[in-house]
Amino acid sequence: MSVQYIEKEQLFVLETKNSCYQMTVDRTGCLRHLYYGKRVGAVNMNYRYRTTDRGFSGNPYEQAGDRGCSFDVMPQEYSSYGAGDYRVSALMAQAENGSRTTDLRFDSFTIAEGKYELQDLPFVRGLSDRVHTLTIRLKDRVTSLTVELKYGIYEEKDVITRTASLINDSDVKIRLEKAASVCLDLPYGEYELIHFTGKHCMERQPERQSIAQNIITVGSRRGMSSHHNNPFVILCDPHTDEDAGFCYGVMLMYSGSHKEEIEKDQTGNIRVVAGIHDDGFSWNLLPGGRFQTPESILAFSDEGLNGLSSRFHRIIRENVCDPLLMKEKKPVLLNSWEASYFNFDENSIYELAREAKELGMEMLVLDDGWFGERNDDHRGLGDWFVNEQKLKGGLKPLIEKINALGLKFGLWVEPEMVNEDSNLYRNHPDWALKDPDRLPVVARNQLVLDMSREDVREYLFTCISRLLGENNIEYLKWDFNRSISNVYSAALPPERQGEVPHRFVLGTYDLLARIREAFPHVLIEGCAGGGGRFDAGMLFYTPQIWCSDNTDPIARLQIQRGTSYGYPVCTMGSHVSASPNHQTGRTTPLNTRGIVASSGAFGYELNPALLAEEEKQQIREQILEYHKYYSLYMRGTYYRLGGEELNRNHVCWELVSEDGSEALVSLVTVNVEANAHFPFLRLKGLQEDAVYRLEGTDLTVTGAALMYGGYTTEEPRGNYPAVRLHFQKI
Ligand code: DGJ
Numbered sequence: 184m185s186v187q188y189i190e191k192e193q194l195f196v197l198e199t200k201n202s203c204y205q206m207t208v209d210r211t212g213c214l215r216h217l218y219y220g221k222r223v224g225a226v227n228m229n230y231r232y233r234t235t236d237r238g239f240s241g242n243p244y245e246q247a248g249d250r251g252c253s254f255d256v257m258p259q260e261y262s263s264y265g266a267g268d269y270r271v272s273a274l275m276a277q278a279e280n281g282s283r284t285t286d287l288r289f290d291s292f293t294i295a296e297g298k299y300e301l302q303d304l305p306f307v308r309g310l311s312d313r314v315h316t317l318t319i320r321l322k323d324r325v326t327s328l329t330v331e332l333k334y335g336i337y338e339e340k341d342v343i344t345r346t347a348s349l350i351n352d353s354d355v356k357i358r359l360e361k362a363a364s365v366c367l368d369l370p371y372g373e374y375e376l377i378h379f380t381g382k383h384c385m386e387r388q389p390e391r392q393s394i395a396q397n398i399i400t401v402g403s404r405r406g407m408s409s410h411h412n413n414p415f416v417i418l419c420d421p422h423t424d425e426d427a428g429f430c431y432g433v434m435l436m437y438s439g440s441h442k443e444e445i446e447k448d449q450t451g452n453i454r455v456v457a458g459i460h461d462d463g464f465s466w467n468l469l470p471g472g473r474f475q476t477p478e479s480i481l482a483f484s485d486e487g488l489n490g491l492s493s494r495f496h497r498i499i500r501e502n503v504c505d506p507l508l509m510k511e512k513k514p515v516l517l518n519s520w521e522a523s524y525f526n527f528d529e530n531s532i533y534e535l536a537r538e539a540k541e542l543g544m545e546m547l548v549l550d551d552g553w554f555g556e557r558n559d560d561h562r563g564l565g566d567w568f569v570n571e572q573k574l575k576g577g578l579k580p581l582i583e584k585i586n587a588l589g590l591k592f593g594l595w596v597e598p599e600m601v602n603e604d605s606n607l608y609r610n611h612p613d614w615a616l617k618d619p620d621r622l623p624v625v626a627r628n629q630l631v632l633d634m635s636r637e638d639v640r641e642y643l644f645t646c647i648s649r650l651l652g653e654n655n656i657e658y659l660k661w662d663f664n665r666s667i668s669n670v671y672s673a674a675l676p677p678e679r680q681g682e683v684p685h686r687f688v689l690g691t692y693d694l695l696a697r698i699r700e701a702f703p704h705v706l707i708e709g710c711a712g713g714g715g716r717f718d719a720g721m722l723f724y725t726p727q728i729w730c731s732d733n734t735d736p737i738a739r740l741q742i743q744r745g746t747s748y749g750y751p752v753c754t755m756g757s758h759v760s761a762s763p764n765h766q767t768g769r770t771t772p773l774n775t776r777g778i779v780a781s782s783g784a785f786g787y788e789l790n791p792a793l794l795a796e797e798e799k800q801q802i803r804e805q806i807l808e809y810h811k812y813y814s815l816y817m818r819g820t821y822y823r824l825g826g827e828e829l830n831r832n833h834v835c836w837e838l839v840s841e842d843g844s845e846a847l848v849s850l851v852t853v854n855v856e857a858n859a860h861f862p863f864l865r866l867k868g869l870q871e872d873a874v875y876r877l878e879g880t881d882l883t884v885t886g887a888a889l890m891y892g893g894y895t896t897e898e899p900r901g902n903y904p905a906v907r908l909h910f911q912k913i
Contacts, residue, residue: 363458406667465681565607634690757783
C-alpha cells in the first residue's frame with residue numbers, strides 16, 4: 184500500500200515508485216513534515232532532526248520548559264499565522280473576536296483507496312490508476328477551525344497531489360485572509376529555484392536563482408495565471424541539470440491570481456507555500472461552511488529536470504486532460520486569425536477552407552470577428568450572435584458548406600469579456616466587474632464580466648449552447664484578452680468583495696464544466712492572448728492551450744521549451760504562420776516553421792492562397808509527416824537535449840516512444856556560424872542493445888551508441904535551418 188500509518192511512531196509514510204514522503208505527529212500534537220525525496224526504505228526520517236534553543240523563537244505554552252521546541256523552527260505540514268511560526272504561513276484566519284492566531288494540532292486521519300475529487304475545482308483524475316487518498320484533520324481548539332489536508336498518492340505515476348479544505352466547526356463566522364493549497368518544508372540541503380516568467384508574446388521563460396535567507400515571491404495578481412509568472416516552481420540541487428540530480432516540482436491547478444512563496448529561514452529550511460494569491464482575497468466562512476483550496480501536484484525526480492518534466496507530462500496528459508478528448512485524434516487546423524484578422528466574409532472563409540482541405544488540413548477555425556458589430560476590437564464582445572452582414576446567411580450554411588468539403592469547423596469565443604459598445608453591456612451594465620464610484624481600467628477596449636454571478640453564467644451558457652446545439656461546431660477557441668482589475672461585484676455586499684476574485688475563477692470553471700458536460704465531444708482550446716492562462720486548471724477543461732500569440736518559430740523555440748518543463752507537447756497549441764512573421768518581422772524557412780509547430784497541437788495560421796505552389800507541396804508533406812509521427816508527438820517521452828556547447832547555437836529536443844523503440848529528434852540552428860563545430864547530441868530513452876536505423880539513410884547503430892556515443896548532424900547552413908531525425912528500432 185502506498186500509504187501507511189505507523190501508530191507506535193505516529194508516522195505517516197507515503198510512497199510512490201521512486202519517492203517517499205513522511206510526516207509525524209510530534210509531542211505537541213503538531214503535524215511535522217519529515218521528509219520528501221528518493222525512497223529510503225523503512226526508515227523513520229525523524230532521526231535527522233536536531234533541536235537547539237534558537238533565540239527569538241518562542242515555545243508553545245505547554246512546552247515552555249523546552250526551549251528547543253518551537254513552531255518557528257520545526258518543519259510544518261501546513262503552517263498557520265500567529266502562533267509562533269514567523270515564516271510564511273499557508274493560512275491566515277480572523278476569528279470573530281478579531282484574533283488572527285491559528286494554532287493547528289492533529290485531530291484524526293483516514294486512509295482510503297482511490298483518489299478524492301473536488302466539487303467546483305479541477306482535480307487530477309483517479310481513473311484506473313492505483314491511487315490512495317490520505318486525509319489528515321488538524322484543528323484549532325479555540326476557534327474550531329478544522330483543516331483537512333488531502334493527499335492523492337499516485338504510486339506508479341510517481342506524483343502526489345495535495346489540497347487543503349478549511350471547515351468552520353464553530354457557530355460563529357471565521358474570515359479567511361489567506362488559504363494556500365500546499366506548504367512544503369525541505370529542512371536540509373541547498374536548493375535553487377526555477378520559476379517561469381515572461382510577458383505577452385514571450386511566456387514561461389525559466390529563471391534559475393539561488394535561494395538566500397529571505398523570501399522570494401512568484402505570482403500573479405491579474406485574476407489569471409498570467410503570461411508573467413506560471414503557477415509552477417521547481418526546487419533543485421545546485422548541480423541538477425537536465426539529466427541528473429535531485430529536483431522537486433510544485434504545480435498549482437489554478438487559473439486565477441496565485442502566489443508561490445519560497446523562504447529560506449534561519450535554520451536553512453526551505454519552505455514553499457503555494458496557493459490563491461492573498462492580496463485582495465478574503466472569504467467569509469460561515470458556521471458549518473467549507474472552503475476548498477485548489478489542488479497542487481508535487482513530484483520529485485532524482486533524474487534531473489527531464490525526469491521531473493516527464494512525471495508532470497504523464498499525469499497531465501493522462502489524468503488532467505479529459506480522457507474522452509485525449510482518445511480522439513487532434514485535427515490539423517487552419518485558423519483564420521493571422522490569415523485575415525477581422526476582414527472576412529462568408530466567401531473568403533469558404534475559400535480558406537477550400538485551400539485548407541486541398542493541403543490536407545482537417546478543420547477550419549473561424550477566429551475573432553464573426554459576431555455582433557465586431558469589425559475591430561472596439562465592440563461586440565458579449566453579443567454572441569452571428570453578424571449576418573459579414574457572414575451572409577449566417578453560420579449554418581457556411582458550416583454546412585465547409586463540412587461538405589470534408590472539413591470540421593471550429594469557432595472563436597471570448598465568453599468572460601464584454602465591450603461597452605455591445606448590446607449586452609447596454610442592457611446589463613452591472614454585469615461587468617467595476618467599482619461603483621470609479622471609471623474602470625479598460626484593456627483592449629474591453630471590460631470583464633462578473634463570472635461570480637449566476638445570471639451572467641446562465642446568459643453565456645445559453646448563448647454558447649445555442650451556437651453548439653444549432654451548428655456542427657466541433658471545436659471552440661476560448662479566449663481571454665485582458666488582466667482583471669476593478670474587482671468589484673454589484674451582486675455581493677461590501678464584506679464579501681474579497682471573495683470575488685476566487686468566485687470569478689469558480690464561475691469560469693462552472694461554465695466550462697457545464698459546456699463540457701452538455702457537449703462532451705467539442706474540443707475546447709484555451710487561450711488568453713496566447714498563453715496567459717496556460718495552467719493545469721484550464722487543462723482539465725481545455726486539453727490544449729494556444730501557447731503564445733508569438734508564432735515566430737525562433738521565439739517559439741524558447742516559449743515551447745520553457746513550457747515543456749511542466750506541460751506536455753500535446754497541450755501546446757502551435758501553428759505555422761506566414762513569413763515574414765507578423766509579430767517579429769523575421770523571415771524563416773517553412774521547414775523550420777513546420778518542425779517547431781509540429782511539436783505541439785499542430786495547425787496553420789496563414790492564407791494558403793498567398794503561397795507558391797512549391798510551398799503548398801511542402802505543407803502537404805508536413806501534414807503527412809505529422810500524421811506519421813502523431814503518436815510520438817502526442818504521447819512520446821520528451822527530452823530537452825544538449826549541454827551548453829549545443830545550446831549556444833541550437834535548440835534540440837527529442838520525443839521517444841514509451842517502449843524506446845522509436846525516437847524523433849528535432850534540431851533548429853538559431854545562429855549559423857562559418858567553420859562551425861558539427862552539432863553533436865546524445866539521445867535519451869532508447870533500448871541499449873536494440874539496433875536503430877536513421878530514416879532516409881543506411882545508418883544502423885545501437886541504442887547504446889546513440890545514447891552514450893551520440894550523433895553528429897550535418898553542418899547547418901542558411902537562415903535558421905532545422906533538421907528532424909527519425910530513429911526506428913529494426
Ligand atoms: C488573442 C489570441 O491569442 C489570438 O490568437 C486571436 O484569437 C485574437 N485574440 C483574436 O482577438
